[in-house]
Structures are given as structure tokens and as C-alpha cells.
Amino acid sequence: MTMRLVTVLAVFVAVELGVFYWRHHDVVxxxxxxxxxxxxxxxxxxxxxxxxRDRISRRVLERVADVAHERREFDLQVxxxxxxxxxxxxxxxxxxxxxxxxxxxxxxxxxxRTYRAELGLPPDGGVR
Amino acid sequence: xxxxxxxxxxxxxxxxSTLAFVDTxxxxxxxxAAALVGLAVYAIYLGYxxxxxxxxxxxxxxxxxxxxxxxxxxxxxxxxxxIWEVRRRTVxxxxxxxxxDVYITTFxxxxxxxxxxxxxxxxxxxxxxxxxxDDGRRPEVKALCDALGCEYLARETNExxxxxxxxxxxxxxxxxIIATFDADHVPRADFLERTLGFFADPKVALVQVPQRYHxxxxxxxxxxxRNRRLYGEQDVFFNLVMPGKDHWNASFFCGxxxxxxxxxxxxxxxxVTGTITEDMHTALALQAEGWKSVYLNELLVTGLAPMDxxxxxxxxxxxxEGNLKIIRxxxxxxxxxxxxxxxxxxxxSMYHWTIGFPKLVFYxxxxxxxxxxxxxxxxxxxxxxxxxxxxxxxxxxxxxxLARGTGRLFMDELFNMANFYTLLVASAxxxxxxxASRFVVTSKRGGEGRDDRAALPHYALAxxxxxxxxxxxxxxxxxxxxxxxxxxxxxxxxxxxxTLMLMVATFARRPSQKRQAVRFRASVPVELLDVPANxxxxxxxxxxxxxxxxxxxRRLMLGTRLRLRLHLGPRPLDCDxxxxxxxxxxxxxxxxxxxxxxxxGPDAVDRLADALYNMxxxxxxxxxxxxSWAVRVTRAISSRLLGSTKFRAPRYxxxxxxxxxTRDGEEWLATTRDLSQGGLSLVSSRHVxxxxxxxxxxxxxxxxxxxxATVVRAMPMPGADDSLxxxxxxxxxxxxxxxxxxxxxxSAEALA
Numbered sequence: 001m002t003m004r005l006v007t008v009l010a011v012f013v014a015v016e017l018g019v020f021y022w023r024h025h026d027v028v029x030x031x032x033x034x035x036x037x038x039x040x041x042x043x044x045x046x047x048x049x050x051x052x053r054d055r056i057s058r059r060v061l062e063r064v065a066d067v068a069h070e071r072r073e074f075d076l077q078v079x080x081x082x083x084x085x086x087x088x089x090x091x092x093x094x095x096x097x098x099x100x101x102x103x104x105x106x107x108x109x110x111x112x113r114t115y116r117a118e119l120g121l122p123p124d125g126g127v128r
Numbered sequence: 129x130x131x132x133x134x135x136x137x138x139x140x141x142x143x144x145s146t147l148a149f150v151d152t153x154x155x156x157x158x159x160x161a162a163a164l165v166g167l168a169v170y171a172i173y174l175g176y177x178x179x180x181x182x183x184x185x186x187x188x189x190x191x192x193x194x195x196x197x198x199x200x201x202x203x204x205x206x207x208x209x210x211i212w213e214v215r216r217r218t219v220x221x222x223x224x225x226x227x228x229d230v231y232i233t234t235f236x237x238x239x240x241x242x243x244x245x246x247x248x249x250x251x252x253x254x255x256x257x258x259x260x261x262d263d264g265r266r267p268e269v270k271a272l273c274d275a276l277g278c279e280y281l282a283r284e285t286n287e288x289x290x291x292x293x294x295x296x297x298x299x300x301x302x303x304x305i306i307a308t309f310d311a312d313h314v315p316r317a318d319f320l321e322r323t324l325g326f327f328a329d330p331k332v333a334l335v336q337v338p339q340r341y342h343x344x345x346x347x348x349x350x351x352x353x354r355n356r357r358l359y360g361e362q363d364v365f366f367n368l369v370m371p372g373k374d375h376w377n378a379s380f381f382c383g384x385x386x387x388x389x390x391x392x393x394x395x396x397x398x399x400v401t402g403t404i405t406e407d408m409h410t411a412l413a414l415q416a417e418g419w420k421s422v423y424l425n426e427l428l429v430t431g432l433a434p435m436d437x438x439x440x441x442x443x444x445x446x447x448x449e450g451n452l453k454i455i456r457x458x459x460x461x462x463x464x465x466x467x468x469x470x471x472x473x474x475x476x477s478m479y480h481w482t483i484g485f486p487k488l489v490f491y492x493x494x495x496x497x498x499x500x501x502x503x504x505x506x507x508x509x510x511x512x513x514x515x516x517x518x519x520x521x522x523x524x525x526x527x528x529x530l531a532r533g534t535g536r537l538f539m540d541e542l543f544n545m546a547n548f549y550t551l552l553v554a555s556a557x558x559x560x561x562x563x564a565s566r567f568v569v570t571s572k573r574g575g576e577g578r579d580d581r582a583a584l585p586h587y588a589l590a591x592x593x594x595x596x597x598x599x600x601x602x603x604x605x606x607x608x609x610x611x612x613x614x615x616x617x618x619x620x621x622x623x624x625x626x627t628l629m630l631m632v633a634t635f636a637r638r639p640s641q642k643r644q645a646v647r648f649r650a651s652v653p654v655e656l657l658d659v660p661a662n663x664x665x666x667x668x669x670x671x672x673x674x675x676x677x678x679x680x681x682r683r684l685m686l687g688t689r690l691r692l693r694l695h696l697g698p699r700p701l702d703c704d705x706x707x708x709x710x711x712x713x714x715x716x717x718x719x720x721x722x723x724x725x726x727x728x729g730p731d732a733v734d735r736l737a738d739a740l741y742n743m744x745x746x747x748x749x750x751x752x753x754x755x756s757w758a759v760r761v762t763r764a765i766s767s768r769l770l771g772s773t774k775f776r777a778p779r780y781x782x783x784x785x786x787x788x789x790t791r792d793g794e795e796w797l798a799t800t801r802d803l804s805q806g807g808l809s810l811v812s813s814r815h816v817x818x819x820x821x822x823x824x825x826x827x828x829x830x831x832x833x834x835x836x837a838t839v840v841r842a843m844p845m846p847g848a849d850d851s852l853x854x855x856x857x858x859x860x861x862x863x864x865x866x867x868x869x870x871x872x873x874x875s876a877e878a879l880a
């Protein structure tokens with residue numbers, strides 16, 4: 001009986017692992033080594049799926065932002081950093097990274113606004 | 129004719145005058161205050177939960193948990209109401225000349241088992257007539273009755289099961305008072321003497337005594353021999369709830385170990401039928417007519433508790449289903465004639481069986497949280513945590529204070545886990561309204577082998593919880609979620625429940641009855657009659673009708689046939705036995721041997737059984753009543769504060785045989801119970817008056833020890849049969865004796 005119960009549980013755990021992968025394959029793809037993710041052609045697709053989730057950990061969003069930056073896919077990086085900044089508004093470092101990413105993406109006005117907001121400069125004066 | 133319609137008669141005794149409080153007035157006030165505080169904080173907590181913490185994102189889940197908590201509040205309120213005042217009874221002398229019938233109901237129980245019950249019933253001292261009501265219509269039971277000299281009654285059908293069997297006898301007998309026992313419940317000789325006195329009050333319809341069990345290795349017992357503590361699942365009911373109900377005149381008939389008045393039952397033709405728990409149904413009907421019930425919390429009868437999980441669950445299902453279905457026939461809330469307190473008490477007894485649903489919610493909640501990430505509580509903030517901790521502290525504190533050392537929260541939770549599915553089934557059957565309920569006789573011997581199918585719901589729940597833990601671990605590991613605090617709380621809760629589930633699984637998987645007969649821990653001196661007499665003595669570690677474990681100073685060869693003399697109190701029993709196993713004791717030279725008896729005829733079995741039920745069982749149940757450490761510490765502190773501390777030398781338990789000699793040449797055997805720095809106590813088959821000087825001799829593998837000792841006290845050991853009376857004798861050892869040497873010989877810790 002014990003063996004039967006353990007076997008049944010093992011089968012259920014195996015099925016559960018399958019279901020987990022099916023539900024969260026995008027997150028799982030982003031969890032392998034950084035170099036593998038950078039080289040993964042399906043990264044943009046996985047990153048968009050992750051960014052479309054209602055709930056996702058900061059760790060995964062940071063991974064998306066970092067990989068997107070390395071792959072020079074700045075729009076994805078901006079979206080990831082915007083999510084993090086929205087969840088952690090007290091984190092100035094993220095907003096500076098966001099401003100940097102906006103500049104890299106060529107969205108200079110938004111980058112300037114973000115820099116100004118973070119540095120406490122008035123919107124219509126100061127550094128140009 | 130109801131009691132109220134009867135003409136008033138002169139009352140020889142008012143049974144209410146036999147009620148006494150268990151606690152002092154101060155303690156009663158303290159306990160009531162604790163109960164009120166516990167309930168008030170619980171109510172405030174529920175109010176806060178309802179107003180601020182219901183989660184609109186998971187409303188159904190949130191409401192289910194909230195309703196389960198509300199159920200718990202009412203459960204606690206009913207419990208505290210029932211034990212608001214815990215009472216005991218002073219026992220009036222039994223009136224002379226009552227005509228008493230004793231019914232023993234049986235269906236398929238072993239004849240060997242029935243034999244001791246019938247003998248116990250016949251041996252009750254108050255004049256009576258014993259009848260065995262056999263629904264199994266077995267010739268061997270009739271032969272047993274003929275041999276023992278009691279009456280045998282059987283019927284053609286099994287209509288209404290036990291109640292029908294009972295009523296069949298009721299119609300054919302005429303005793304004014306009827307005592308009733310199940311086939312496994314062996315009464316003590318003084319059972320009737322202790323219970324009949326209450327019937328001097330003409331309003332008393334029934335007297336119930338607690339159901340205690342002598343098979344302490346049953347599923348519902350946990351024994352801590354070292355700390356002399358016994359947990360019985362039904363202890364709270366029989367030691368607290370029933371004495372509490374007795375205060376409200378709402379104690380009820382529990383089916384066995386009870387005495388009933390015929391005239392009260394006549395309108396119903398005996399017990400009320402129509403449910404599978406005729407006992408409570410009958411008591412409810414009688415009390416609605418104005419009859420009184422009495423609960424006498426004394427050890428007067430012991431029986432067998434279910435040995436395996438399947439039998440246990442089947443018994444609980446019958447109780448739960450039967451008690452719930454009484455509401456359909458006789459609703460205590462609306463039925464005329466009951467007092468408010470009786471209504472609450474009876475309804476509480478039925479409500480108790482509905483905890484299956486709330487428990488299921490609490491068991492499913494953590495895995496659901498782990499799977500979905502949704503919490504039933506919206507604001508899991510500091511205010512909530514403080515509110516919850518205050519609620520938990522007052523709940524646990526008030527529960528422990530009101531339990532008076534009886535309740536154990538973890539064990540109660542464990543048995544709630546064991547019962548949850550059974551109670552769910554019972555509730556479902558009650559709600560769906562299954563027409564015919566079947567009376568299933570509880571197996572007294574347990575099943576033939578391991579049968580853990582009854583635990584399949586627990587396995588399923590445990591599996592579900594494990595999957596949830598894995599899912600949550602994967603989610604946190606891969607970063608799908610980052611709610612570490614929420615997952616941590618749910619994981620802790622899930623692991624707690626999982627521990628309970630696995631413990632229930634071990635219940636279900638333990639082998640059912642290994643031996644045919646119940647083994648009792650009994651320390652009885654033993655002599656081997658055909659071994660050269662070197663003064664060696666042995667002692668039993670446990671004893672059963674089929675054999676014993678014998679501690680002997682030397683190794684005995686396996687297969688050796690022995691002639692043993694068991695010193696069962698004042699009546700030694702000579703019998704043959706065979707060594708079937710042996711095992712070394714670790715810290716001393718004594719060797720334990722498994723001995724199988726070859727008893728010649730039923731007389732020898734009966735003599736052994738008499739000793740077991742009259743000496744061993746009362747001693748064991750009395751010995752296992754040590755208060756919990758918390759109670760002991762509280763008492764020590766309070767006695768220190770009150771300046772009433774009595775310092776006693778530490779005592780070490782030890783069970784070894786001794787010879788006792790007097791100056792005038794008398795010699796007999798006794799067994800030690802404990803040893804202190806300057807003395808010892810032993811159980812003696814003879815009464816020795818205080819002040820008498822005796823010589824004690826002990827031979828052990830380590831050598832011989834002998835000393836003069838003075839008797840300082842002699843108290844009768846519990847037990848009703850005077851012919852088997854033994855005495856606990858306290859001795860002060862002569863100052864010149866080698867007490868340290870004795871302690872070494874006793875190897876107290878190893879043998880305790």
C-alpha cells in the first residue's frame with residue numbers, strides 16, 4: 001500500500017511539473033543561465049508573455065530588463081523597468097535605469113522627464 | 129403517562145442534593161471569567177474579520193473560512209456553557225429490596241469476551257437477575273449462559289438492532305430497575321451498590337457512569353508510562369462535559385454502563401427506536417417528560433475501545449449520523465418540556481458532530497492559498513496579526529484553564545483530523561436525508577489485518593497538500609510569485625495539517641490486534657515451581673489471559689515448559705507456561721521472557737481475568753492520572769506562595785518482587801512500586817498495620833539485599849472485590865540498611 005501511495009503521489013507530482021511548465025513556460029525559459037537566455041531567439045516572445053502577467057516577481061522582471069538591454073531590445077527593457085518602478089516607486093535606482101533605457105530607446109523627451117523627476121529639477125528649466 | 133401527570137409522592141431523596149462542586153468558589157469564578165474573556169475576544173476578532181478582512185478578490189474562499197471560524201465560535205460557546213459548572217456526586221446508599229434486571233446485549237462478539245462481561249455482571253453484589261440478550265442467536269452463547277447460571281434471551285428478527293433487542297427483553301422481564309452493558313463492558317462488583325441509591329429519588333430515570341477502556345493500546349488512547357499520563361479521546365467528554373451537563377440535569381444515556389428505571393421507559397416500550405443512537409434519543413425523550421438524569425463519574429465499568437481505524441471510524445459515523453438525525457425526530461430546540469439549559473446541552477451534543485465542514489475548510493485553505501496565491505484574509509497586516517494572536521492566546525488560555533488538566537489541544541486536533549471525513553459523511557447523510565440508517569456493531573477485536581481504506585480521504589488530502597507545497601515551491605523558485613510571507617504562513621499551516629494527516633495515516637496503518645487477548649501492565653510476583661528453589665523470584669511486566677512478559681533474574685531457554693505460580697493478590701494461581709521469546713534488559717541483568725500460558729479449563733482463565741479486571745485495571749487507570757507539567761508547576765508555585773509546601777524525597781518507580789517476612793514466621797510476596805532515599809512502597813496481598821516491623825528480602829542477578837523496615841502506612845489499592853484486595857504499603861527502611869545498594873539492585877530507571 002505504501003509503495004502504491006508513493007507511486008501515485010510521484011505520478012501526480014510529475015503531472016504537476018508538466019502543468020507548471022505548461023502554465024509558466026515563459027518564466028521557466030527566462031530562468032536558465034543568462035547567456036542561454038541572451039542567445040534564445042524566442043526571448044522577445046517569452047518576455048512579452050511575462051510582461052503581460054498580472055503578477056510576476058521582481059527577479060524575473062530584472063532578468064527581462066537585463067537581457068533586453070544586452071540584446072539591445074530597449075522597448076522590452078523599458079517595459080520591464082516601468083513594471084518594476086510601478087511596483088517599487090520608492091526605488092530611485094530603478095527610475096534612473098528607466099531613464100537610461102528610455103534614452104537608449106530614443107525616447108528622449110520621456111527620458112528627460114524621468115531624469116528631471118528623479119533629480120528633483122523643474123520640468124521647464126535647468127539642464128538642457 | 130409523563131412524570132408531570134403523576135401524582136406527587138413523598139420524595140425520599142432529592143438527587144440534586146447529591147451534587148457537589150468540583151472546584152473551590154475562587155477557582156469557579158476564575159474559570160468563568162476566563163471563559164467569558166475567551167468568548168468576548170473571539171467575538172471581537174470575528175467582528176474585525178467580518179468588517180475589515182474579507183477578501184473581495186476571493187470572496188467565496190474568504191467567506192468559507194469566515195463561516196468556519198463562526199462555527200468554531202459557537203462550538204466553543206456551547207462547550208463553555210456545558211462545562212460552566214463541573215459537578216460530582218456523593219453516593220447515597222442503595223435502597224434494599226429493589227428488583228434489578230441486568231441486560232447484556234450481544235450480536236457477534238467473541239464468547240470469550242462475553243464470558244468476562246457476564247461473570248462481572250453475575251458477580252455484582254446487589255441482588256439481581258442477569259440476562260444475556262443475544263441477537264446473534266448463537267448456541268454457544270446459550271451454553272455459556274447455562275454454564276454461568278444466567279438467563280439467555282434471543283428473538284427471531286433483528287429489527288431495530290440493539291434497541292429492538294433491548295425492548296424485546298424489556299417486554300419479557302419485570303425488574304423495576306434495569307442495568308445495561310455492552311458485551312465488552314465488564315462491571316465491577318460494586319456497580320449496582322454505587323448507582324442504585326440515586327433511584328431513591330422517584331424522579332430519577334437513569335444513572336450513567338463513564339465509559340472507560342482497559343485496552344490502552346487502542347486507537348483512541350495514548351499512554352505516557354514514564355510520566356504516568358493517559359490521553360483518552362473521550363476523556364474530555366466523560367470527565368468534563370458529562371459532569372458539566374449533570375449540573376444542568378442534561379447528562380444522557382450513553383448506551384452502556386447505565387441504570388434505568390422501568391416505569392420511565394414503559395410509555396415507549398423500552399428504549400426509543402427510530403434512530404441508530406437510541407441512547408441519547410431515549411434520554412432526550414425522558415428529560416422532556418421531566419425525568420432527571422444522574423451522571424456518576426466513577427470507574428465502575430471498563431470496556432474495549434476500537435482497535436483499528438476502520439472500526440473507530442465506523443463507530444463515530446454511527447454516533448454522528450444517529451445524533452444528528454435525532455433533530456429530525458425530536459428537536460431539542462423546539463420540543464416541549466425541556467429547560468433552556470437542557471435545550472442548549474442537547475443541541476450542543478448534536479452540533480458537535482457538524483465540525484466536519486469547518487475542519488475541511490481549514491484543511492483545504494492552506495493548499496488553496498499555495499496553489500492560487502489568493503488569501504482568505506484581505507488585510508494581513510500588523511493589526512490583524514495582533515488581533516489574531518490575542519484571540520489565539522485567550523482561546524488557548526481559557527481552554528486549558530477550563531479543561532482542568534484534561535484537554536490536550538494537539539491531541540484533540542489530531543482526533544478532529546481523524547474524524548473530519550466521517551463527520552462530513554454524517555452531515556451529508558443528515559442533510560440529504562438518507563432514509564434508513566444502519567446500526568453497525570463496533571468490532572471489539574479489530575480487523576484481521578491492515579486496512580487503511582478508512583484513511584483514504586486523509587491520504588488524498590495529504591497528497592493535495594504535498595502538491596500544493598511543491599507548486600508553491602516551484603512558483604517561488606522560478607519567480608512566478610514573490611509573496612514569501614504569505615507562502616510562508618500558508619506553508620507553516622499546511623505542514624501542521626500535514627503532520628496531523630500523517631499521524632492519522634499511521635493510526636490507520638498500524639497492525640490491528642496482534643494478540644487475541646488484551647495485555648495489561650501488571651506487576652505480579654511469580655515463582656517457578658519446578659526450578660530449583662534458590663529464592664529466585666520473577667515479576668510480570670504485562671499480563672493477559674493468554675500469557676505474560678516475565679522478568680526473571682536468569683535467562684530461560686526458549687521452548688522450556690514451566691510450572692508458574694502467579695501471586696495474584698491473595699489468590700495465587702498455578703499454571704503451566706512455555707517460554708516463547710526472550711529479550712535482554714539493557715541496564716540490568718534481568719531478562720524479559722514472553723510466556724504463553726497453557727491454562728487448564730475456564731476456571732483458571734476466570735481467576736486470571738478476575739485479577740486483571742479487579743486489580744490490574746483499577747491500578748493502571750489510577751496510576752495514569754498524574755497532572756500535566758503545567759498543572760504541577762502551578763500547584764508547586766501556589767503551594768510555595770501559600771506556604772504549604774511539603775518536601776518529599778524524589779521517588780523512583782521500580783517493579784520488582786520481594787519477600788516480606790514477619791517476626792512470627794509469616795512470609796509472603798509483594799512487588800515494589802517506588803523507592804525513595806529512606807523507604808519504599810510495595811503492593812502487598814496482606815494488610816500490615818502501621819508500626820509493624822518486617823524484613824524485606826530481594827534477590828536479583830546483582831546479589832541479595834535484605835533489610836528491616838517499619839510499616840508507616842497501608843492503603844487499600846483501588847478495586848471492588850474484597851477477595852482480591854491488595855494494599856499499598858509504605859515502609860521506612862532501617863537506618864543501617866544499604867539503601868544505595870538497594871537502589872542499585874532495583875536499577876530503578878531501567879525497570880520503571
